[in-house]
Amino acid sequence: MDGVQGGGRGCNNSSSASATIENEIHKEAEDQMDLRRGPWTVEEDLALMNYIANHGEGRWNSLARCAGLKRTGKSCRLRWLNYLRPDVRRGDITLEEQLLILELHSRWGNRWSKIAQHLPGRTDNEIKNYWRTRVQKHAKQLKCDVNSKQFKDTMRYLWMPRLVERIQAAAAASTAATNSSITTATATGATSHHFNNNNTTTTFQSSSGQMLLQPSHHFGASSHSHVTPSYTPDNSSTAASSDSFGAQVSPVSDLTDYYTPTTTATTTISVNNNPTPDNYLVQANHQVGSYDQCFNPGLGSEHFQGMEQPDNYQWGVDGGDISDNFWNVEDMWFLQEQLSNI
DNA sequence: AAGGCACCCAACCGCGCGCAG
DNA sequence: CCTGCGCGCGGTTGGGTGCCT
Numbered sequence: 001m002d003g004v005q006g007g008g009r010g011c012n013n014s015s016s017a018s019a020t021i022e023n024e025i026h027k028e029a030e031d032q033m034d035l036r037r038g039p040w041t042v043e044e045d046l047a048l049m050n051y052i053a054n055h056g057e058g059r060w061n062s063l064a065r066c067a068g069l070k071r072t073g074k075s076c077r078l079r080w081l082n083y084l085r086p087d088v089r090r091g092d093i094t095l096e097e098q099l100l101i102l103e104l105h106s107r108w109g110n111r112w113s114k115i116a117q118h119l120p121g122r123t124d125n126e127i128k129n130y131w132r133t134r135v136q137k138h139a140k141q142l143k144c145d146v147n148s149k150q151f152k153d154t155m156r157y158l159w160m161p162r163l164v165e166r167i168q169a170a171a172a173a174s175t176a177a178t179n180s181s182i183t184t185a186t187a188t189g190a191t192s193h194h195f196n197n198n199n200t201t202t203t204f205q206s207s208s209g210q211m212l213l214q215p216s217h218h219f220g221a222s223s224h225s226h227v228t229p230s231y232t233p234d235n236s237s238t239a240a241s242s243d244s245f246g247a248q249v250s251p252v253s254d255l256t257d258y259y260t261p262t263t264t265a266t267t268t269i270s271v272n273n274n275p276t277p278d279n280y281l282v283q284a285n286h287q288v289g290s291y292d293q294c295f296n297p298g299l300g301s302e303h304f305q306g307m308e309q310p311d312n313y314q315w316g317v318d319g320g321d322i323s324d325n326f327w328n329v330e331d332m333w334f335l336q337e338q339l340s341n342i
Numbered sequence: 343a344a345g346g347c348a349c350c351c352a353a354c355c356g357c358g359c360g361c362a363g
Numbered sequence: 364c365c366t367g368c369g370c371g372c373g374g375t376t377g378g379g380t381g382c383c384t
Contacts, residue, residue, distance in 0.1 A: 037354075039378085061369070073369075078353065081371095113372060128373075129351055137349090 036070045040079055044069060048076055049084050082123045089121030093130055095170065099163045101127055102135075102155050109147075 036044075051067035057080060060073030069076060082088070093101075097119050104115045110131075112124035119127065135155075139146035142154065 039352075059369075072354095074355090074371090075353075077370075082352075110373065124372075125352075132374095133350060 035072060037075070040083075044071070045079070045084060048080060052080060052084075078125075082125045087121055088123060093122075093126075095163055095166055097122065098130075099160060099167070101130065102160050102163075105131065105135075106152060106156060 047067050047069055051063065055063070055066075057063070057077075060077040062073075064071050064073045064076045067076070071079075100119060101115060104118060108114055110128075112128045112131075116122050116124040116127050136146050139148075139151045142151065144151045144154075
């Protein structure tokens with residue numbers, strides 16, 4: 001995933017025609033080889049994971065053959081990268097990730113793989129799905145094109161500031177929760193992580209002694225694998241979301257949430273939600289300004305005068321309020337670091 | 343209870359790029 | 364230079380699921 005591969009993808013020359021013919025030939029060959037398509041079975045997953053565990057990835061076509069899979073190399077690669085890879089993060093897209101996606105998309109457009117590079121554990125497919133199912137849906141509700149300046153302004157000056165607000169609110173809640181839990185944790189010697197990484201991988205030995213890998217998330221009752229971390233509601237009046245954001249995305253994410261001017265918040269951070277296993281602890285004070293200060297200095301809500309809204313469209317109608325994930329100011333620091341490094 | 347509908351996401355598809363021969 | 368192959372990207376689709384009537 002280099003994200004730099006260029007260019008438009010329109011069919012524009014004779015090479016694309018020959019490519020189409022090649023694809024037809026290739027497809028026929030696939031049919032003749034009785035290649036499987038569609039959902040992967042547990043056995044196929046295990047075969048692929050075991051093969052990669054023992055031989056590594058790459059050379060997908062030969063890998064598929066050698067692993068005894070009746071799949072195309074492409075299919076194996078996709079399955080591995082988007083689902084079986086041990087470091088794939090599953091579960092809700094966090095507020096931090098949503099903000100990052102919005103910001104990076106505003107920079108790069110539909111460069112999903114490039115965007116995914118900056119969201120550890122997330123795949124381009126997942127981000128693309130998030131964008132299409134959530135963001136584009138709201139563009140539709142606003143009756144504007146997702147690529148229009150109007151919609152981009154809405155994102156930048158309404159939704160993203162609102163996300164930042166939520167981050168700050170969650171940070172405050174997190175701080176309170178952390179402070180109250182420290183006593184307990186200290187007493188019991190337990191450690192806790194706010195971050196939800198339910199992508200656990202267990203290992204076991206086959207009868208032949210071969211190392212086997214099993215993705216525990218795959219064998220559960222549901223692939224949706226919701227995580228239900230503890231949280232502190234910050235607005236109980238809007239607890240129920242009227243749309244379906246809750247599926248994989250934090251309810252708090254709701255892009256239609258209304259905008260209210262932010263105020264500067266000072267928060268004491270004690271725990272970072274770094275998704276990596278080696279979470280680091282930070283004791284720091286951070287001044288977190290408004291979103292405008294973070295990303296859009298000097299711009300305000302006057303930009304939205306004249307913004308068309310459908311009659312039935314209500315800002316904040318489904319304004320979720322509770323984060324599935326703790327956000328704290330350290331995350332904001334992390335986010336800003338990420339953006340400044342890009 | 344059942345049918346319709348909307349939503350979500352895993353998987354597929356079409357295409358372009360890079361590279362080795 | 365040409366060709367074939369492998370790979371990776373963005374776009375699209377179809378099946379599963381849950382909600383609504």
